């Protein structure tokens with residue numbers, strides 16, 4: 432049966448090595464009076480990317496370089512104030528998921544009243560279009576450049592929550608794999624596991640349609656064959672394939688994430704485990720948990736690894752992930768075993784309803800114990 436579906440991607444994606452130079456054309460199309468450039472605290476300056484962009488663009492630019500990893504609502508609120516005070520009429524988000532999600536939220540909420548936390552808690556809804564937003568990723572994983580959502584940490588209740596609206600799609604995404612070449616091995620691995628989680632979760636999601644499945648499966652294939660090499664060798668071809676996988680999985684993120692992301696949030700909030708790493712920890716256990724509910728999809732995933740046997744396919748993914756050089760056990764990451772029931776309880780979010788198999792706190796406890 433072919434299900435009915437519709438899909439709109441309003442973002443113009445410009446992909447390929449050295450496409451950063453196309454940023455000027457995109458900005459010229461928007462013709463802003465003043466640009467608000469949102470970045471992390473120092474890496475973009477250290478790498479010279481901020482100054483490269485400044486010299487490339489003949490526009491007044493206000494730099495907001497205060498975005499921390501897992502950006503908080505208060506940082507975003509500060510950015511919105513500064514963006515409004517300076518009458519900026521274009522936002523560029525430059526960096527990994529944190530800078531891009533913060534930039535995206537600043538762009539939309541600059542034109543919508545209220546505090547960021549009110550939108551995170553669904554006390555307010557987005558009513559107006561934001562100011563134009565351009566995403567320039569410098570990692571390959573988040574997919575934020577191609578989706579309509581931003582994950583921001585509510586600093587009062589200490590939860591990672593989502594703001595999502597179709598007005599939040601970037602107008603342009605410049606995906607230049609050259610910008611990811613300087614990523615160290617660990618960041619490459621961690622962001623790659625984030626992309627793999629997006630691709631797997633959207634592939635098996637209850638909301639998946641034929642288009643999403645095709646896109647996600649291609650992303651899974653690209654990641655399986657390129658992530659280990661991208662971690663080991665600084666060759667552009669592996670970076671290109673990982674950037675492509677990240678953007679493809681980002682397109683699929685229109686239907687949201689589910690199980691690995693739900694379990695990751697308390698691990699990141701309580702133990703500071705980076706987002707992609709926290710998602711990657713449970714990939715193998717959740718594949719195993721879901722397998723009997725989605726045999727055909729799991730066979731397609733196994734096929735990518737050169738086998739038609741589901742369990743062999745899962746083992747091949749386990750080996751691929753274990754070879755990335757990241758600690759993959761909770762006991763190695765400072766997690767207290769006594770916290771597992773609490774972590775399982777805190778993992779319960781509405782997005783779990785999209786997992787193809789019902790999952791309860793006791794199942795999550797088991798998953799966490801298996802990776803302890």
Ligand SMILES: [Fe+2]
Pocket residue numbers: 573625628629692706710
């Ligand atoms: Fe993610």
